[in-house]
Amino acid sequence: xxxxxxxxxxxxxxxxxxxxxxxxxxxxxxxxxxxxxxxxxxxxxxxxxxxxxxxxxxxxxxxxxxxxxxxxxxxxxxxxxxxxxxxxxxxxxxxxxxxxxxxxxxxxxxxxxxxxxxx
Numbered sequence: 001x002x003x004x005x006x007x008x009x010x011x012x013x014x015x016x017x018x019x020x021x022x023x024x025x026x027x028x029x030x031x032x033x034x035x036x037x038x039x040x041x042x043x044x045x046x047x048x049x050x051x052x053x054x055x056x057x058x059x060x061x062x063x064x065x066x067x068x069x070x071x072x073x074x075x076x077x078x079x080x081x082x083x084x085x086x087x088x089x090x091x092x093x094x095x096x097x098x099x100x101x102x103x104x105x106x107x108x109x110x111x112x113x114x115x116x117x118x119x
Contacts, residue, residue: 002061003050011103015049025076029068032076032108041111042081046073051103055091058104066104073106082110090118 005012013019014033021033024044035043048065052058059066070089077087087110092099 002052002057006051006103009051009103010101011045011047011105012051015047024081025072025079027068027072029065030072032072035107039107040109040114042077042087042109044076044081044108045105046076046108047103047105053102053104054093054099055104055106056093069104069106073108076108077110081108085113086110088114088118 005016010019014021015031021031023031023033025032025046029050030046030048032044032046035045046069048058048062048069050062050065052061052065055066058069073089087108090107090109091104092107
């Protein structure tokens with residue numbers, strides 16, 4: 001069921017403290033931590049503490065929580081995790097887009113030039 005922790009979900013285990021992560025920011029509703037395979041000098045994942053499969057499911061079923069994820073992605077960036085040149089917030093949705101953990105999450109990337117188109 002959406003919103004409920006999933007026993008086989010890596011990010012649910014991080015939220016529960018069962019799997020370690022380098023947490024850089026946390027609120028009552030989200031946790032942000034360093035990506036273990038960074039693609040930029042700053043690569044932080046911002047996840048809701050509740051389980052939703054992807055960004056669209058999160059936005060559809062819990063729009064206030066989706067807003068929390070985006071707001072806190074900005075807080076991570078403003079907290080000195082990226083430089084003044086800017087940053088990118090990315091939601092991968094589905095295998096074809098590179099989603100490997102099926103728990104909604106935003107990637108905050110920065111600290112280097114980010115080409116367009118991505119990929």
